[in-house]
Amino acid sequence: MLNDSYRMTGFKSAIERVVRPGARVLELGGGTGVMSFFASRHASKVWCVERNPEIAGAAKRILSLNPGFEKIEVVEADASEYLPPEPVDVLICEMLHVGMHREKQIEVISSFKKRYIERFKTSLPLFLPEAAFLAAQPVQQSFDFSGYYAPIILFQDPYCEKKETIGLGDPFVYQMVQYNENLPEHFSWDGIVSISASGVLNALRFITKNILAVLVSENSTIDWHNQYMVVPLPAPINVKKDDKIHIIFSYKPGAQLEALVKSIIAIRQ
Ligand SMILES: C[S@@+](CC[C@H](N)C(=O)[O-])C[C@H]1O[C@@H](n2cnc3c(N)ncnc32)[C@H](O)[C@@H]1O
Numbered sequence: 001m002l003n004d005s006y007r008m009t010g011f012k013s014a015i016e017r018v019v020r021p022g023a024r025v026l027e028l029g030g031g032t033g034v035m036s037f038f039a040s041r042h043a044s045k046v047w048c049v050e051r052n053p054e055i056a057g058a059a060k061r062i063l064s065l066n067p068g069f070e071k072i073e074v075v076e077a078d079a080s081e082y083l084p085p086e087p088v089d090v091l092i093c094e095m096l097h098v099g100m101h102r103e104k105q106i107e108v109i110s111s112f113k114k115r116y117i118e119r120f121k122t123s124l125p126l127f128l129p130e131a132a133f134l135a136a137q138p139v140q141q142s143f144d145f146s147g148y149y150a151p152i153i154l155f156q157d158p159y160c161e162k163k164e165t166i167g168l169g170d171p172f173v174y175q176m177v178q179y180n181e182n183l184p185e186h187f188s189w190d191g192i193v194s195i196s197a198s199g200v201l202n203a204l205r206f207i208t209k210n211i212l213a214v215l216v217s218e219n220s221t222i223d224w225h226n227q228y229m230v231v232p233l234p235a236p237i238n239v240k241k242d243d244k245i246h247i248i249f250s251y252k253p254g255a256q257l258e259a260l261v262k263s264i265i266a267i268r269q
Pocket of ligand 1: 001049077078079080096108
């Protein structure tokens with residue numbers, strides 16, 4: 001994660017823009033501690049909450065090698081239960097996987113919001129990320145691995161087009177997540193997709209664009225994409241331009257990938 005330059009520069013610039021001098025910051029799921037370190041450059045206090053004792057220990061050790069560590073308190077706790085001792089200005093939470101699978105970002109933030117309002121009776125902090133767009137795209141994917149055909153889930157670098165993946169239609173947004181609003185307990189799509197190029201539709205490519213910060217004065221946002229995920233369809237469909245395909249899928253945020261895979265249906269209209 002520390003080696004992922006897009007992730008690091010995106011979060012660093014968003015944190016620098018959002019965390020004002022003297023701010024109090026809470027990070028849920030602190031991992032390496034790097035986001036708390038970025039926050040500590042301007043913040044007066046940062047609580048960095050990490051559930052895994054080994055990771056929390058490593059974060060403490062690494063943070064102590066960097067300037068500003070005295071402002072950061074690494075707390076070994078479950079983010080679904082922890083609240084800071086006082087209200088905070090910014091909440092950083094990056095328990096993110098493409099499509100919001102596997103990691104409990106939504107569950108943890110929903111629980112935090114409820115408990116925070118009950119305890120502090122004040123407005124919620126700024127969320128970083130602020131929002132996310134979840135999209136899927138019909139694609140033709142090569143599942144040939146040196147002559148071995150294996151239709152399996154694949155992950156891709158989002159910042160580098162792959163010749164093995166051919167887009168057969170535009171990505172469609174199936175869910176928008178705004179962390180300061182009510183958060184969805186279920187994601188689903190049931191709709192018709194237009195095909196824009198002929199080929200073999202054999203997979204859906206899942207795209208998750210995180211809006212790390214909204215820069216109102218500049219009319220822009222700081223964004224970061226999770227890895228793309230290509231999920232094979234139950235059966236390939238030969239398609240041509242202007243064909244309409246009925247696509248259905250659903251899963252719960254934080255669920256394992258099997259739930260999505262089992263739910264996918266694709267039928268020519
Ligand atoms: C994707 S990592 C991100 C870490 C951090 N943003 C970084 O850059 O190093 C998510 C972290 O959240 C932690 N985590 C997951 N669930 C948690 C929970 N319920 N409470 C506290 N930490 C949790 C994991 O152990 C992991 O270190």
